[in-house]
Amino acid sequence: MFTGIIQAVGQIAQKQDMGSDARLYVQTGKLDINNVELGDSIAVNGVCLTAVTLPGDGFWADVSGETLAHTTLGELVVGSKVNLEKALTPQMHLGGHIVSGHVDGVGSITQSYNDGRSIRLHIRAPDELAKYIAQKGSICINGISLTVNSVQGAEFTLNIVPHTLAMTNLDKIKVGQRVNLEVDIIARYLERLLLGDAAAADSGISEVFLQKHGFD
Secondary structure, three states: OEOOOOOEEEEEEEEEEOOOOEEEEEEOOOOOOOOOOOOOEEEEOOEEEEOOEOOOOEEEEEEOHHHHHHOOHHHOOOOOEEEEEEOOOOOOOOOOOOEOOOOOEEEEEEEEEEEOOEEEEEEEOOHHHHHHOOOOOEEEEOOEEEEEEEEEOOEEEEEEOHHHHHHOHHHHOOOOOEEEEEEOHHHHHHHHHHHHHHHHHOOOOOHHHHHHOOOO
């Protein structure tokens, strides 16, 4: 479990193609990993990875074919900057929102422009994630806990303040770039709860379902 508050920006130092999966060596930069042990979780651009070797200035992690297929980790190259966050402990402040490190889908930057001292981003999410994204709700972008400014269909906007730009890899974001998205976990559980007994039949929520239950 994570908070979406980035603790350091690291970089991909090595990448090994293992056929259907891969191994990554992540140099952790300013991230203190003295208390990290083998098997601990570290979020890399919002993807929960397990440290399998700790050489000293970073960690090796195995990346499954499933993760490569549903995140942007497969697109990273040696030298790519990545957002890092160690797993949440009971002693830590929950400064962002509850983040699982399980990416729901990949979005793309459609617009990026200055808005005062901040940057305004427009991001297109996969259509199936649109129902989980709400104005003033929380969303995780490349591991960063952010607040949704507005929503239009499957496209939403974010305002990236100077501090976030300075502490994450969003300072180099470009139009067309793909980003990992994790929607608010509360929205996912709420959807499942609304299904009630129908959840056992794996029946999704539709417009007809909502109207039947009084959501006109």
